[in-house]
Amino acid sequence: MSVSIGMVMFPRLTLLDLVGPxxxxxxxxxxxxxxxxxxxxxxxxxxxxxxxPSVIFEDCPPLDVLFVPGSAGQFEMMxxxxxxxxxxxxxATATWVTSVCTGSLLLAAAGLLRGYRATCHWMSLPLLxxxxxxxxxxxxxxxxxxxxxxxx
Numbered sequence: 331m332s333v334s335i336g337m338v339m340f341p342r343l344t345l346l347d348l349v350g351p352x353x354x355x356x357x358x359x360x361x362x363x364x365x366x367x368x369x370x371x372x373x374x375x376x377x378x379x380x381x382x383p384s385v386i387f388e389d390c391p392p393l394d395v396l397f398v399p400g401s402a403g404q405f406e407m408m409x410x411x412x413x414x415x416x417x418x419x420x421x422a423t424a425t426w427v428t429s430v431c432t433g434s435l436l437l438a439a440a441g442l443l444r445g446y447r448a449t450c451h452w453m454s455l456p457l458l459x460x461x462x463x464x465x466x467x468x469x470x471x472x473x474x475x476x477x478x479x480x481x482x
Contacts, residue, residue: 332360336393336420338436339367339383340413342403345375347430350482351397366390368412376402387416396424400431400451400481408439417442427476434478438463447473449480 335355337348356363367373367383374380385391396417407413417440421427429437434450437443438461448463449455449471458465470479 332362333358333394334391335361335363335395335397336366336390336424337363337397338399338413338417338433339365339373339381340401340403340407340410341373342376343373343399343401344431345377345379346482347399347401347433348375348381351399351430355395355397364390364393366416387412390416390420393420393424395426395428396420398429398433398436400429400433401436404432404435407436414440425475428478430479431481434458434463435461437476437478443476443478446476447471448476448478450478451480 337352355361365384366387369386370383372380372382421442427437427442431451432454434448435454435457438458444462446463447466448458449466449468455465455467
């Protein structure tokens with residue numbers, strides 16, 4: 331049985347937050363990892379490294395795992411209607427909804443952490459509560475089918 335994993339990409343994402351988990355997830359037996367973004371144009375990370383998405387949001391298949399990396403640009407992306415719609419749609423049916431660092435702010439902005447315990451980078455932790463999440467100052471927080479991490 332294959333596992334469909336969607337890793338969200340957007341400008342100025344934190345390279346390690348995407349590449350570290352990608353390295354692990356692509357080595358899982360039967361994993362199909364999709365790098366999902368607005369377009370198939372290369373995305374520049376906060377470190378200037380360009381990575382090419384493999385699928386646009388609208389063409390991304392149903393996901394078993396939805397993953398959102400952290401970013402220097404997450405505040406801009408919290409206002410991105412297309413990204414928020416993608417997160418809500420795929421998050422509603424994913425077996426696991428996950429993030430690293432400030433990626434949890436994007437999940438929370440999409441309404442996917444409302445009433446869930448969650449964490450993120452310690453400097454952004456207070457921002458989770460106004461978005462409906464229950465902030466927890468731990469390295470990794472698992473609440474039902476939501477898993478958030480403070481960093482890679």
